[in-house]
Amino acid sequence: MAETDRSVLDDAWGRIPHTREGQAEQGSFxxxxxxxxxxxxxxxxxxVLGAQAFAAAFGPGDEAEGWHxxxxxxxxxxxxxxxxxxTIGRFARVFSGIFAVVFVLALALWPIATAGGPPPAPTENPWIFYLINVATVATVVAFPISLQITWTVAAPLLFGVVRLVQAGGRSEFILPIALDVTFALILGSVLLTLGWMYRSIAANVDQARASAVxxxxxxxxxxxxxxxxVAVAALMHDSVLGALLAAERAATPRERTLAVSMAREALTRLANAEKDPLEGSDxxxxxxxxAxxxxxxxxxxxxxxxxxxxxEEGTPRVPGRVARAxxxxxxxxxxxxxQHxxxxxxxxxxxxxxxxGGVAVRVRDTGPGFDVAAIPADRLGIRGSIDARLAAVGGRSEIDSHAGGTTVTLEWESGDRW
Known part of the structure; x- marks a missing residue:
């Protein structure tokens, strides 16, 4: 039943149109x-924010000579x-993570880079300020939620600390820096929350889809x-029981021959019960x-x-029913x-x-093999689909299995009465 469920699930999934980026696992559609x-x-x-920061970087910088x-x-x-x-959808997590880490390192170096530089103005932010929330949103792409929260809180606070260090702790810088840090924290929190919310919704949708499928x-x-x-029950009633009744009542050679023919036909239909198409021409x-x-x-x-x-050249042609079997x-x-x-x-x-005059098909593998005699009576993969199918058309099957592999030999000779 598990294999049937999986087959139906794969069939249902195959009916969904797949785009180029849609070849993902079923559970993460x-x-x-x-x-x-x-x-x-x-x-x-x-x-957009990077262009703003880049334009600001062209103005007078706070860095000391040789650092800018x-x-x-x-x-x-x-x-x-x-x-x-x-933009192109390749290696986004890798490069977003690199930028987030590099930006924090640049912030940490800011007091050293600005030491000996021109005195800062309380109302003018350095170019690096405009990239705080870019680093925050980069973590939304690159990192798990715990690191996203860490970056969202740590980057603005780190900017406030290094900005105060750069200003020498002067009181006129405290209020502007506090406003800048608060703004960056609020915007970063909004961006982080939006990313988390949309991902949660997507996960719930995928879970609901998987449950429905x-x-x-x-x-x-x-x-x-x-x-x-129902199909097998009808087959047993119409074909198998009919063949058994004919065999029981057969009293003449002609009736026996007819009963044998009916039995072979019933075995063929039983062996092919899982095949929807008709048997076709003989x-x-x-x-x-x-082949x-x-x-x-x-x-x-x-x-x-x-x-x-x-x-070999001159091999006799094979009747259609035998070929299909x-x-x-x-x-x-x-x-x-x-499978095994x-x-x-x-x-x-x-x-x-x-x-x-005849044909033979040999299927070999080098797997672990199995004990043919130990196959349970209710397993019809060999008895029904191989042995009974060949017997129904007058063929022979032989299975040789040991620790070194398994060989299945299927034979039919043109002289056989099928």
């Missing part, structure tokens, strides 16, 4: 888009990289199971056609398979190898011979 929206907002917003240009380059180059990364998958799986139960096909059909069927299961071919049985063997042996050393060989 909305969160991925919110993250992209945040980076698209942060990029242009940082560009290195400090400007050290701050604005990571800022430019962050803006570009947020899971409920749909469970309901669809239950409906599919019930449909299969027109004979070339032996090489089996093509098996590769195509495996591809539908998501397995890229190349079937080796060793078919061989392909479906081999596909079941391939599915078992993928992780497709280790998986190879498939199709052989055809003129004497005695």
């Amino acid at each position: 909305t969160q991925t888009r919110i993250e992209r929206v945040i980076t698209l907002i942060v990029g242009p917003g940082s560009l 240009v290195p400090l400007v380059l050290a701050v604005f180059l990571p800022l430019l990289a962050m803006i570009v990364a947020c 899971s409920s749909y998958a469970s309901a669809a799986a239950t409906a599919a199971t019930e449909h299969e139960r 027109e004979p096909v070339a032996a090489l056609r089996l 093509d059909d098996l590769e195509a069927a495996a591809r539908e299961l998501g397995v890229e398979l190349t079937v080796a071919r060793a078919v 061989l392909v479906l049985a081999a596909l079941q063997a391939v599915a078992n190898a993928v 042996a992780d497709a280790q050393g998986l190879t498939v060989l199709l052989t055809g011979s003129t004497t005695p």
Whole structure:
């Protein structure tokens, strides 16, 4: 049932249109888009504030001689990289984190860089002030919520401290600096809260979507199971019981032959009960056609398979019903190898011979193997989909499994009466 749920969930997810940036995990469909929206907002917003700070940096600076240009380059180059990364949607977290760290280091160096410089004016803010909230919003892109809060509080307070140190603690600077710090704290808190709020909403939407799809998958799986139960019950009543009654009442060779034919038909339908398409024509096909059909069927299961071919010229054509049984049985063997042996050393060989005249398909893997005799009676992956399917068309199946791997051999000879 778990595999059925997963299959239905994957099918439902596949019906949702996927954009280029939408190839994300199913549980983060909305969160991925919110993250992209945040980076698209942060990029242009940082560009505006960064341009204001850059213009202010061209005016008279507070730094001492030899400090202005290195400090400007050290701050604005990571800022430019962050803006570009947020705009194109690549490495946004990396460069945003770098800028946030570099800005705090630049603030910490500010008292040293301004020592011996021109005296500051209480009403004029240095260029670095305009980037405080840019550093705050950079943490919204780069860091978890705990570090976002730390940066939002620490960056304005650090600016206030270094600005007071630069001013020598003069009283006329206290009120302007307090206003600047308060403004930066309020704006930074608003930006942080908006980012947290939108991410929380996106997470709740994704959780609700996952719950809805899971409920749909469970309901669809239950409906599919019930449909299969009804179909098999009808098959048992119409075909299997009919064949048993015919066998019980058979008294002449002709009636026995008819009963055998009905039993084989019932086994074929039972083995193919999970296949929706009709059985198709019984027109004979070339032996090489089996390899093509098996590769195509495996591809539908998501397995890229190349079937080796060793078919002699003059190999008899294979009846359509036999060909389908061989392909479906081999596909079941391939599915078992993928599921239980992780497709280790998986190879498939199709052989055809003129004497005695027939075809064989061998599916090999180098997995851990299993005990064929220990398979529970209610497991029909081998008994129903391989053994019964081949027996229904007069073929033979053989399974050889040991610690070094498993080989499934499926054979049909043109002389067999199927």
